[in-house]
Amino acid sequence: MALHCTSAITTTVTATILVLTTLTLLSTGKKFRWCTLSDLEQRKCAELSKVLLSVLPPATISSFARVSCIRAHNTHDCIEKIRVNKADAASLDAGDVYSAVKLFGLTVVAKEVYVEGTCMFAVAVARRGTLNIQKLKGTRSCHNGARWTSGWNVPLGFLLARNDLVWDEDQPLSHVISGYFDASCVPGIGVTTPQLCNLCQGQKSYIWEKNHFCESSGDEPFYASEGAFRCLKSGVADVAFLDHLTIMNATVSEQEEYELLCPDGSTAHLSAYATCNLGHGPGRAIVTRHNFQKISKKFLTLIQNLFGKKGKEKARFELFASAPFSGKNLLFHDATQYLQMIEEEAELSQVLGLDYVALLQGLGHEGSSLSNSLVRWCCISNAELQKCEEWALNVKSDPLVCVQADSMINCIELIKNNGADAVSLDATHAYFAKKCALVPVAAECYGQECTEVRREEEPETLTPLTALPPIYTVALAKKNVKHINIHNLEGRRSCHSHMYSPGGWLLLSRYTVGALENEFLNCNISSAYQDYFWKSCMPGANGNLCKVCIGQKEMEGGKGLSRCAANHNERYYGNMGALRCLLGDASGRNFGDVAFLEHHNLLQNIEYLDNSGWGARNTASDFELLCLDGHRAALEDWKACNLGPVPPNIVVTRPVTIRKVNDFLRQSQVPSLGSTFQLFQSQQYGESDLLFKDATRYLVPTSHLDYEAILGASFSHLAESVFNCTHAGIFDICKQDTCTYAPPH
Structure with a gap:
């Protein structure tokens, strides 16, 4: 209780101090100090201060009417000035925003919104007919800024994801870049990699205040996206990396002379940035100190209402225009339509996006860390964790x-x-991963086709398959229950490997609930299954779809822990679990009439359950497959009697970690002398298909394939159709992450 009271008192005192600070600022008329990065910005800022004084009535003169313009040497100096209370706010590139928040303790109060949304596309521009994206190595490059979104972070993430850039993370990424390009100008990169500055043209001096060479300020001619484009146009570079906003208003002669380099090796007109880009990220944002958030928001709201696109006094001064001061993007980007205020409690990942924050962490923006040299594998159960640890x-x-x-x-x-x-x-969850901007790094390969190209001693020489062998979904019933067939499953008890399983959930919808074929039926598959089956075990679902599940260890008077969990802690989870479900628990209760699972390892799983005591005296001859024509067949006839093929499992990761994970998987498949560990075996842990399917022969690198090629057009179309109508919560999480892009009308 004492701790609770102390916390409450602290919160009250903090709030009181903030209110008093605000009132003091308003009463004393302390100036709001904006940090500027060039003489032109200083001029525009001074004009803002002058006009603000003239438009506000004397009776309402406050701290906001007294704007002071603080000239900084570079963006880092600007961040430091705000941190030590020598300036109050500045608009920065999202890369610098990340550093300001994570490394210097500042906070974001607003972000710029452009006519097309909050996205900023990273584009590579070159002279027409001189270059393509596959020939960048050894060229001369200009970048808008060190650790900036469109000139550094997104392009480097793109090169790393394609394996064009090799980074072992034992050395700074800047050193790798300096070896990749022949010469560069990356304003703000620092003195440790002079190769990345030798194209810059700012004034050199041993006196810090007078040195503007390769600095992130307007005194470096090649600074920012306008500067990077200027660098390319001056002829000293072959390619420029900048944001799409800079080329939106390119002149006719510039459009004729320059073009975009597209990821597929082609080129495109400068206006095609929405389809020909290296990726996108968040635009600029405004940072301040934590104790200055409320005041900064009031100030920004005031000047936006007065001088923004719809401002009452925009005839006197335009906040998002720089031409009157003979510059571009002064104080704010000229393309800004309005400033969007940020909630005080918003996480940085909510402001910049999960993908972007993960990219920056992967690029080492917080310095080197132990996680950079590790591969962190995700496990979904205690059994998987045990296998992973081995x-x-x-x-x-x-x-x-x-x-x-x-x-x-x-x-x-x-x-x-x-x-x-x-x-x-599995394929359905890989479809989710695609929607969440994760990428495929390898696919599991099953069957004889994989054995024929497998070379145990040289896994790196594996022949990539153009078509990956599928797995087949089968419907299984007990042989002695003769009245059940594929056409009369409605109202029965069903066993599914898990919610969203490719075969036992997605593909099954074609033959049971029929939601896609009949528009009058419920097209929400999850809801339709609730009505179709009497009760089920579909781990990860709810309602009557969980009533047959038994969980982990049974407790007195009820079901066990982790009941209906979407992992192996639910004993009816997965292919082995669905088979257990069909047999029923040790007491003979909690069983299903039909099980939907995959054909692989079916005979081995029946034998394992028999030997383990779960399925005592049950052999393969005690089960039959339900065929689509209404007949039954022996388990060995799965090729002719199945519900259809589904794609293989896919290993996914973030784009920036493709190479690391791929190298790790390649090494993991090299036989280790004296080791008995088998990556694709799971029964010794009491389950099946842990981490990978037990039927896997090896993992195929998929750098040559995209999701569509791995999943196949038929499965992708089915997934699109189902999830246009069936809600999955993961989509909400991923939609929140990306910046918004709305093509202009």
Whole structure:
């Protein structure tokens, strides 16, 4: 109780101090100090101060009417001035915003919104006919700023994801870049990599205040996106990396002379930035100190209402125009339509986006960390964690760390949030990962086709398959229950490997609820299954779809812990779990009439359950497959009697960690002398398909394939159709992350 009271008193005192500080500022007329980065910005800021004094009535003169313009040497100096209370606010590139918040303790109060949304596309521009994106190595480059979104972070993430840039993380990324390009100008990069500054043209001096060479300020001619474009146009560089806002208003002659370099190796007109870009990220934002948030928001709201696009006094002064001061993007970007205020409690990832924050962490913006040299694998159950820990003891490459999660969806969230690096997902969850901007790094390969190209001694020489062998979904019933067939399953008890499983949830909808074929039926598959089956075990679902589930260890008077959990802690989870469900628990209760699972390892799983005592005296001959024509067949006839193929499992990661995870997986498949650990075996842990499917022969690198190629057009179309109508919470999480882009009308 004492601790609670202390906390409440502290909060009250803090709030009181903030109110008093605000009142003091208003009464004393202390100036609001804006940090500027060039003489032109200083001129525009001084004009803002002058006009603000003239438009506010004397009776309402406050601290806001007295704007002071604080000239900084560079963006870092600006951030430091705000931190030590020598300036109050500035508009910065999102890369500098991240550094200001994470490394210097500042906070974001507003962000710029442009006519097309909050996105800023990163584009590579070159002279027409001179270059393509696949020939960048050894060229001369100009970048708008060190650690800036469109000139550094997104392009480097793009190059790393394509393996064009090799970074072992034992050295600073800037050193790798200096070896990749022949010469560069990256304003603000610092003196440790002079190769990245040798194209810059700012004034050189041993006196810090007079040195403007390669600095992130307007005194460096090649600073910012306008400067990077100027660098290219001057002829000293072959390519410029900048934001799309700079080329939106390119002159006719510039459009004829320059073009965009597209990711597929083609080129495009400067106006095609929405489809020909290296990626996108957040635009600029305004930072201040934590104790100055409310005052800064009031100031920004005031000047926006007066001088913004719809301002009452915009005839006197235009906040988002720089031409009257013979410059561009002064104080704010000229393309800004309005400033969007940020909630005080907003996380940085909410402001900049999860993907962008994860990218910056992957690029080492917080300095080197232990996680940069690790591969963090996501595990969804205690059994997976046990297998993962044994994997970690036997792997020969980078250290492996096992991260605990409670479902595949939770793993997607963790990877997106940079809390884990990789996981192997079934096809439906891989579809989710695609929507969440994760990328495929490898695919599981099953069957004889994989054995034929497998070379145990040289996994790096594996022949990439153009078509990955599928797995088949089967409907299984007990042989002695003769009256059940594929056409009369409605109202029965069903066993599914898990919610969203490619075969037992997505593909099954074609043959049971029929939601896609009949517009009058409920097209929400999750809801339709609730009505279709009497009761089920579909781990990860709810309602009557969980009534057959039994959880982990049974407690007195009820079901066990982790009941209906979307992981192996629910004993009816997965292919082995669905088989257990069909057999029923040890007491003979809690069983289903039909099980939907995958054909692989079916005979081995039946034998395992028999030997373990779960399925005592049950052999393969005690079960039959339900065929689509209404007949039954023996288990060995799965090729002719199945519900259809589904794509293989896919290992996913963030784009910036593709190379690290790919190298790790390659090394993990190299046989280790004296080791008994098997990456694709799970029964010794009491389950099946832990971390990977037990039917996996090896992992195929997928750098040559995209999601569409791996999942196939048919499955992708089915998933799109279902999820246009069936809500999945993971989509909400991922939609919150990306910046918005609305093409102009």
